[in-house]
Amino acid sequence: MITPRTLKGFRDFLPEMMLPRENLIEAAMKVYRSYGFSPIDTPSLEYLEILQGKGSDETDKQLYKFEDHGGRQVGLRFDLTVPLARYTAQHVAELPMPFKRYHFGKVWRGENTQAGRYREFTQCDFDTIGTKSIVADIETTLIINDLMERIDLKTKKPFTRFKIRINNRKVLSGLLDKHGIADKTTPILRALDKIGKIGNEAVFKEMIGTASITEQQAAEVLKLTELQGSNESVLESLRRMLDGNVLGEKGVTELSELFQSVSVFGISPDRIVIDVSIARGLDYYTGTIYETFLDDLPSIGSVCSGGRYDNLAGLYTKQELPGVGASLGLDRLLSAMEELGMIEKVSTPIEVFLPYFVETRLADYLKFAAELRNKGIGVELYPEAKKLGQQLKYADKRGYHFAVIIGEDEFQQQKCQVKDLRTGKSVECLQKECINFILLQ
Amino acid sequence: MITPRTLKGFRDFLPEMMLPRENLIEAAMKVYRSYGFSPIDTPSLEYLEILQGKGSDETDKQLYKFEDHGGRQVGLRFDLTVPLARYTAQHVAELPMPFKRYHFGKVWRGENTQAGRYREFTQCDFDTIGTKSIVADIETTLIINDLMERIDLKTKKPFTRFKIRINNRKVLSGLLDKHGIADKTTPILRALDKIGKIGNEAVFKEMIGTASITEQQAAEVLKLTELQGSNESVLESLRRMLDGNVLGEKGVTELSELFQSVSVFGISPDRIVIDVSIARGLDYYTGTIYETFLDDLPSIGSVCSGGRYDNLAGLYTKQELPGVGASLGLDRLLSAMEELGMIEKVSTPIEVFLPYFVETRLADYLKFAAELRNKGIGVELYPEAKKLGQQLKYADKRGYHFAVIIGEDEFQQQKCQVKDLRTGKSVECLQKECINFILLQ
Numbered sequence: 001m002i003t004p005r006t007l008k009g010f011r012d013f014l015p016e017m018m019l020p021r022e023n024l025i026e027a028a029m030k031v032y033r034s035y036g037f038s039p040i041d042t043p044s045l046e047y048l049e050i051l052q053g054k055g056s057d058e059t060d061k062q063l064y065k066f067e068d069h070g071g072r073q074v075g076l077r078f079d080l081t082v083p084l085a086r087y088t089a090q091h092v093a094e095l096p097m098p099f100k101r102y103h104f105g106k107v108w109r110g111e112n113t114q115a116g117r118y119r120e121f122t123q124c125d126f127d128t129i130g131t132k133s134i135v136a137d138i139e140t141t142l143i144i145n146d147l148m149e150r151i152d153l154k155t156k157k158p159f160t161r162f163k164i165r166i167n168n169r170k171v172l173s174g175l176l177d178k179h180g181i182a183d184k185t186t187p188i189l190r191a192l193d194k195i196g197k198i199g200n201e202a203v204f205k206e207m208i209g210t211a212s213i214t215e216q217q218a219a220e221v222l223k224l225t226e227l228q229g230s231n232e233s234v235l236e237s238l239r240r241m242l243d244g245n246v247l248g249e250k251g252v253t254e255l256s257e258l259f260q261s262v263s264v265f266g267i268s269p270d271r272i273v274i275d276v277s278i279a280r281g282l283d284y285y286t287g288t289i290y291e292t293f294l295d296d297l298p299s300i301g302s303v304c305s306g307g308r309y310d311n312l313a314g315l316y317t318k319q320e321l322p323g324v325g326a327s328l329g330l331d332r333l334l335s336a337m338e339e340l341g342m343i344e345k346v347s348t349p350i351e352v353f354l355p356y357f358v359e360t361r362l363a364d365y366l367k368f369a370a371e372l373r374n375k376g377i378g379v380e381l382y383p384e385a386k387k388l389g390q391q392l393k394y395a396d397k398r399g400y401h402f403a404v405i406i407g408e409d410e411f412q413q414q415k416c417q418v419k420d421l422r423t424g425k426s427v428e429c430l431q432k433e434c435i436n437f438i439l440l441q
Numbered sequence: 442m443i444t445p446r447t448l449k450g451f452r453d454f455l456p457e458m459m460l461p462r463e464n465l466i467e468a469a470m471k472v473y474r475s476y477g478f479s480p481i482d483t484p485s486l487e488y489l490e491i492l493q494g495k496g497s498d499e500t501d502k503q504l505y506k507f508e509d510h511g512g513r514q515v516g517l518r519f520d521l522t523v524p525l526a527r528y529t530a531q532h533v534a535e536l537p538m539p540f541k542r543y544h545f546g547k548v549w550r551g552e553n554t555q556a557g558r559y560r561e562f563t564q565c566d567f568d569t570i571g572t573k574s575i576v577a578d579i580e581t582t583l584i585i586n587d588l589m590e591r592i593d594l595k596t597k598k599p600f601t602r603f604k605i606r607i608n609n610r611k612v613l614s615g616l617l618d619k620h621g622i623a624d625k626t627t628p629i630l631r632a633l634d635k636i637g638k639i640g641n642e643a644v645f646k647e648m649i650g651t652a653s654i655t656e657q658q659a660a661e662v663l664k665l666t667e668l669q670g671s672n673e674s675v676l677e678s679l680r681r682m683l684d685g686n687v688l689g690e691k692g693v694t695e696l697s698e699l700f701q702s703v704s705v706f707g708i709s710p711d712r713i714v715i716d717v718s719i720a721r722g723l724d725y726y727t728g729t730i731y732e733t734f735l736d737d738l739p740s741i742g743s744v745c746s747g748g749r750y751d752n753l754a755g756l757y758t759k760q761e762l763p764g765v766g767a768s769l770g771l772d773r774l775l776s777a778m779e780e781l782g783m784i785e786k787v788s789t790p791i792e793v794f795l796p797y798f799v800e801t802r803l804a805d806y807l808k809f810a811a812e813l814r815n816k817g818i819g820v821e822l823y824p825e826a827k828k829l830g831q832q833l834k835y836a837d838k839r840g841y842h843f844a845v846i847i848g849e850d851e852f853q854q855q856k857c858q859v860k861d862l863r864t865g866k867s868v869e870c871l872q873k874e875c876i877n878f879i880l881l882q
Contacts, residue, residue, distance in 0.1 A: 001756065001757065001758075001759070002490055002491060002494050002756050002757055003757070004491070004527045004528075004530040004531035004754075004757040004758070005488070005491075005527075005531065006483075006484055006487070006531075007484060007486055007487065007488060007509070007513065007515060008511065010484035010486060011484065012481070012482070012483050012484070012528050012531070012532065013480075013481055013482040013483075014481065014532065014535060014536075015479035015480060015481060015542065018479065018480040018481055018482055019479065019480065021480075021482075022470075022480055029463075033790040033791055033819055034791065034814050034819035034820070035814075035819070035820075035821060035822075036789055036790075036791055036794075036819065036820070036821025036822075036839075037790075038456035038459065038460065038788050038789055038790055038839075039454075039456060039459040039460065039462075039463055039790075040453070040454055040455065040456060040459055041453070041454040041459055041462075042447075042453050042454075043447055043448060043451035043452065043453070043561055044485070044547060044549075044561060045448055045451060045505075045549070045561065046447070046448065047446070047448060049443055050443060050445070050446075053443050064486075064507075064509065065507075066505075066506075066507030066508075067507075068448070068505065068551060069551040070449065072448065074448060086445045086446075087445075087453050089445040090445035090446065090447075090453070091453065091455065094455060095455075096788065096835055096838045096839050097835075098823075098824055100821070101456065106485060106547075108485075108486070110509060110510040120484055120485060120486065128824065131824045131825055133824040133825045135797065135803065135807075135822065135824035135825070136824045138807065139822070139824070142807075142811070146814075261803070261804065261807070264804050264807075264808070265807065265808065265811055266811070313445075315442065315443050316442065316443055316444070316445040317442075317445070318442075347479050347537065348477055348479055349474040349477075349478075349479055349480075350474055350475065350477055353477075356576065362576065362702070363702065363705050366576075366579065366583075366702070366705075366706060367705070367706065370583070370706055370707070373475050373476075373587075378474055378475035378476070378477065379475070379476075379477070380476060380477025380541070381476075381477075381576065381580070382539075383539055383569065383572045383574040383576035383577045383580070384572055384574045384576070394537055394538075397537045398477075398479075398537050
C-alpha cells in the first residue's frame with residue numbers, strides 16, 4: 001500500500017478553503033471584466049530559454065526544470081509576467097492594442113518553504129499593454145479599489161479599511177540621478193524593498209554595504225522614502241527634495257495627476273497613500289507603483305501590487321510595449337481573511353439539504369429537488385434512505401443552512417418542514433411555498 | 442533576441458477562445474454546485490510513486506517526470522482521478538461522506554500530438570464518493586443532462602440534440618462470465634472501446650487476436666454490443682442473451698432502474714440511449730457507464746463520460762470507497778462548438794465601449810464609466826484621446842456591441858449617442874437613460 005501524501009511545499013485544498021478561493025477568483029474576474037479586460041491562458045510548461053531570459057539568478061535557482069520526452073529543456077512558469085511578455089510578442093499581430101488582459105493561473109517556485117510560502121500558488125494578474133496614457137494608471141487604481149470593495153461584499157465580516165499605496169519609480173530615480181548614484185539603482189531598490197521587514201537602520205547599512213554609497217547619500221534616500229501621506233503637501237516636499245531634477249519632477253507630476261484623478265471618484269482620499277518607500281524590488285517598473293495593505297493586518301504585506309513598465313517584451317520583439325498592471329495575491333489575501341475571521345467554514349456551496357428517508361418516494365424527492373433547481377435554488381438530495389438524524393448530522397457537518405424535510409404525511413398533504421439548521425427552528429409550509437420562505441431568510 | 446514560441450503540443454489561448462472556455466467552466470460549476478458538489482484542488486506535482494501506482498504502461502510512458510530540488514522523484518498529474526483517490530484516502534477522516542466533489546484542473550500527458558490532442562488540457566470532473574446507492578447514478582445522469590442544456594443557453598446557436606448513452610459494466614461481465622472468458626475482460630474492453638474508430642470487423646479480429654477468444658465467443662460479444670435503443674425492449678433482449686447469469690442480470694436491473702428514473706423527469710427518453718457497446722476502456726468501472734454525444738457531430742466522440750467504480754482508493758487505504766462520477770471534456774466540446782459555428786469570435790467579455798476624444802473631459806468620461814459599472818454594466822474606456830474613427834475601429838475589432846459616444850456638445854446637454862456597432866445605427870438619448878436603452882437590446 002502507498003502512503004497518501006503531498007510533496008513538501010504543496011497542498012490540497014479542502015472544500016471549506018476552496019469555496020472562498022473560488023469566490024475571490026469570481027470577484028476578481030467580474031471586476032477585471034467590467035473594465036473590458038479579457039482572459040488569456042498560456043502553457044504551464046515553457047522552453048527554459050524563455051523562462052530564464054530575464055530571470056535573476058534567484059528565480060533561475062527556483063525554477064522547476066527538466067528535459068522532456070523530445071529532449072527539450074523545459075521549465076514550469078514561475079510567474080505570469082514572463083509568459084505574458086512571450087505571448088504578447090508572439091501574437092502581437094493578432095492582438096488589438098491596447099491589449100487589456102487578465103490571467104489566472106498557477107505558478108511554481110522551488111523556494112525554501114517558510115510560513116505561508118508555497119511552491120505552487122495562484123496568480124491573478126491584469127495588465128493594459130500598448131499605451132503610455134495615465135488613464136491606464138488611473139484605471140488600475142480604480143480596479144484595485146473595486147476589487148477590495150467587492151471582496152468585502154462577498155464576506156460576512158468586511159474589511160473595515162484598506163490602503164492603496166502609490167509611488168512613482170521616477171521620483172527615486174530622480175533623486176539618485178541628482179546625487180550621481182543612478183547606477184546603483186538595483187541594489188538600492190533591493191535594500192529599500194526590505195524596509196517593512198528589517199527596518200530603516202538595517203536598510204541604511206545594506207545600502208552603504210551592497211550599493212557602496214556614502215552615509216550622506218543613504219540618509220538622503222531614506223529621508224525621501226520616509227515621506228508619505230494622503231495629501232498634496234507630500235508632493236510639495238518631494239518637489240523640494242528633488243530640487244529641479246527633471247526626471248524626479250516628472251515622477252511627482254504623474255503621481256500628482258494620478259492622486260487627483262482617483263480622488264474625484266468616491267475613492268476616499270485617505271485610502272490612497274502617496275508612499276515613496278514602496279519600491280517593489282523588481283527593477284523593471286519605470287512609473288507608477290502600487291501596493292495594497294489591510295489596515296487590520298498590515299503585517300501580512302501587500303495583497304495587490306503592480307506598476308507601470310516601459311517595455312514588457314524587449315527580449316522577444318523589437319516592438320516597444322509599454323504597460324501597467326497589478327496582481328492580486330490570492331493566497332496571501334485568503335490567509336489574511338482566515339486570520340481576520342472573515343471565512344465561514346462551510347463545505348457546501350449551496351444552502352438547502354433534502355433528506356431522503358421515505359424509501360418508496362425516491363421519484364418524488366427527485367422531482368421536488370428538480371423543481372427547486374429549476375427555480376434557481378441549489379439542493380442536495382441525500383443518496384441513501386438512512387435515518388433522518390444521521391442525514392441531518394451530515395447536513396450540519398457540511399454547513400447547510402436549511403433542511404427541507406418531507407415525510408409520508410407531508411407528501412400526502414403536499415407540505416414540508418423547513419428547518420433552519422443554524423437556529424434549530426422549523427416551519428411547516430406548502431411545498432410550493434418553501435422557496436419563498438428560503439429566499440426570505 | 443529570443444524567438445517567442447510555445448512547446449509542441451502546448452498552446453496559447455487568445456481572448457476569443459478563452460471567453461467561451463470560461464463560460465463553459467462557469468456553466469459546469471453552476472450545475473455541479475446546484476447538486477451540492479463542492480470544489481477541491483490538489484497539487485499539479487505529485488510523488489511519482491503516487492502517479493505510477495495504478496497507471497498502465499501507457500500512462501507511465503506519457504508522464505512528465507523529473508527529480509526535484511530535494512532529490513524527490515516527481516511527476517505532473519496526468520488526470521484528476523489518481524489525485525482524487527490519493528486525496529480522499531489522505532483526508533478521509535476530515536471529509537463528510539458521501540463526499541461530493543468537483544475539480545477543474547490542468548493535466549499533462551507527453552503523448553504524440555495528433556489533431557485535437559494536446560499535451561496540456563483541462564479536466565472538469567465531478568464524483569460522488571462513499572455510496573453505492575443508485576440515487577448517485579441517477580443524479581450523475583441528471584447533471585450531464587443539465588450541463589448540456591445549460592451550455593445550450595450560453596450560446597447563440599444551441600445544440601439541437603444530444604444523446605446520453607448509458608451502459609452497465611456488469612452486463613458485459615455477465616456475458617463473458619457465462620462464456621467462461623471473464624479473465625479476458627481487459628483486452629476485450631480495450632478492443633470494444635475502438636468500435637467507433639475502427640469498426641466491428643477490426644474489433645472482431647482484435648478480440649480473437651489479443652484476447653485469444655474463439656470466433657463464436659467474439660461473435661457473441663459483438664452481438665451483445667450491437668444492442669441499443671431508448672426503450673425497455675433492449676433490456677428484454679439483454680436478459681434473453683444473458684440467460685440467467687446472475688451478474689449480468691444484476692447489471693440489466695440497475696440499467697433498467699436508472700433508465701426508468703431519469704425518464705420520469707423531463708429528460709426526454711430518446712435522449713437516453715441504452716448502448717452496450719460503450720465500454721470506456723478503463724477496467725476500473727464496475728457499474729453504470731456514461732458517454733455523451735452531439736447529434737450534429739457524433740464523430741468528435743463523447744464530450745462527457747464517466748461511470749461507477751467499486752473502490753476508488755484501494756492503493757492508498759484499506760477503506761473501501763465506492764463512487765460514481767463523470768468528466769466534461771472541455772477541450773473536445775469547445776472544438777465541437779467551434780466546428781458547429783456556435784462560438785462568436787469576440788475578444789471582449791462586455792458590451793459597451795466608451796471612446797475618449799474630448800481630451801479635457803477625462804474626469805467626466807471616468808465618472809460616466811463608473812456610473813455604468815455601478816449599475817452592473819461593464820464598460821471599457823479607451824485610454825488615449827485619439828480620433829474617434831480609430832477608437833471605433835478598435836471597438837469593432839474587439840467585438841463590442843455598443844459604443845456610447847459623448848462629445849463636448851453632448852456633455853453640455855448631458856446627452857449621448859448610443860451606436861449599435863453591429864447595425865451601425867445610432868440613437869441619441871440622455872446619459873442617464875442610456876442604460877435602459879442598452880439593457881433593452
